[in-house]
Amino acid sequence: MAEQVSTNPRVLVVDDEKALAGVVASYLARAGYEVSLEHDGLRAVSTARALDPDVVVLDLGLPGLDGIEVCRQVRTFSDCYILMLTARGDEVDRLIGLSVGADDYITKPFSNRELVARVQTVLRRPRRSAATAAEAPRVFGELRIDAGARDVWIGEEPVALTRTEFDILDAVSGSPKVALSRRQIIDRVWDAAWVGDDHVVDVHVANLRHKLGDDPSDPRYILTVRGIGYRMGRG
Numbered sequence: 001m002a003e004q005v006s007t008n009p010r011v012l013v014v015d016d017e018k019a020l021a022g023v024v025a026s027y028l029a030r031a032g033y034e035v036s037l038e039h040d041g042l043r044a045v046s047t048a049r050a051l052d053p054d055v056v057v058l059d060l061g062l063p064g065l066d067g068i069e070v071c072r073q074v075r076t077f078s079d080c081y082i083l084m085l086t087a088r089g090d091e092v093d094r095l096i097g098l099s100v101g102a103d104d105y106i107t108k109p110f111s112n113r114e115l116v117a118r119v120q121t122v123l124r125r126p127r128r129s130a131a132t133a134a135e136a137p138r139v140f141g142e143l144r145i146d147a148g149a150r151d152v153w154i155g156e157e158p159v160a161l162t163r164t165e166f167d168i169l170d171a172v173s174g175s176p177k178v179a180l181s182r183r184q185i186i187d188r189v190w191d192a193a194w195v196g197d198d199h200v201v202d203v204h205v206a207n208l209r210h211k212l213g214d215d216p217s218d219p220r221y222i223l224t225v226r227g228i229g230y231r232m233g234r235g
Contacts, residue, residue: 008032008033008034009032009033009034009054009055009123010033010034010035010036010051010052010053010054010055011028011033011034011035011036011053011054011055011056011057011119012035012036012037012038012044012047012048012051012053012055012056012057013025013028013035013036013037013038013057014037014038014039014041014044014056014057014058014059014062014067014070015039015057015059015062015085016039016040016059016061016062016063017059018039021037021039022037023112024057024112024115025037027112027113027115027116028057028115028116028119031116031119031120033119036051036053039062039063040062040063040064040065041062041063041064041065041066041067041069041070042064042065043064044056044058044062044065044070044074045065045070045073045074048070048074048078048080049074049077049078052078052080053078053080054080054081054123055080055081055082055083055119055122055123056074056080056081056082056083057083057085057115057119058070058071058082058083058084058085058102059084059085060084060085060086060087060093060097061087067084067085067097068093068096068097068100071084071097071100071101071102072100072101074101075100075101075162079161079162079163080163081103081104081122081123081163081164082101082102082103082104083102083103083104083105083106083115083118083119083122084097084098084102084104084105084106085105085106085107085108085110086105086106086107086108087107087108095203098200098203098204098207099203099206099207101162101207103122103162103163103164104118104122104164104190104200105200106118121190121191122190124191125163125167125189125190125191135147135148138173138174138176139235140173140176140220140221140232140233140234140235141220141221141234141235142154142155142235143212143220143221143235145169145170145173147170147173147174150166150170152166152169154212154213159211159212160211161208161211162207164189164204165204165207165208165211167188167189168185168189168201168204168205168208169208169222171185171188171189172185172222172230172231172232173232175231176231176232177231178231179225179228179229179230179231180228180229180230180231181228181229182198182199182201182202182229183198184229185201185229185230186198186200186201201229201230205222205230208222209221209222219233220233220234220235221233221235
């Protein structure tokens with residue numbers, strides 16, 4: 001009989017607190033996820049490369065490589081969702097983690113139900129619909145966005161974005177004449193039930209601008225609308 005391959009989403013939990021990691025893993029497994037565990041940074045990168053997880057739950061304080069460096073290295077070969085675990089009050093670490101490609105964060109201590117809900121939230125994000133698949137590319141000067149294929153180019157050069165970065169660009173470019181508030185972007189990209197600091201959007205927008213070669217003091221593509229949020233420019 002052929003071996004049956006699981007189609008459940010794969011989650012890699014990386015935390016050097018083995019007891020905590022085990023409890024988190026058991027909750028995720030009960031929610032229907034295929035869960036793997038690692039407890040140091042070097043093995044986490046290796047396992048992420050081999051496993052190709054859908055989500056990585058990543059603690060920042062790890063032996064071997066810290067969570068920031070793990071996130072940076074994983075982003076060189078994977079666009080999986082990365083959910084960081086940070087100590088309460090470690091705002092600098094959270095910002096650095098988001099700047100190197102993490103999608104979201106949750107602060108310790110947290111409830112296991114909250115973490116499972118956050119994983120469920122990122123995996124509920126729509127990936128591709130018939131409407132976006134048939135849509136013509138959106139063009140803003142040299143910037144070209146194929147929403148269906150989830151491809152972005154500046155001129156003839158492809159731009160590698162994380163899933164969250166692309167989803168924000170997709171949300172803003174999909175309504176180019178409308179200024180979206182941070183909350184509206186969160187509702188479209190994360191989930192209306194998402195709870196956290198709205199300024200997480202600002203960090204991802206800064207990453208987007210950097211990758212698009214957009215000068216934050218005089219942006220062409222993603223414009224800041226003071227007192228509201230962001231909208232697309234003409235490029």
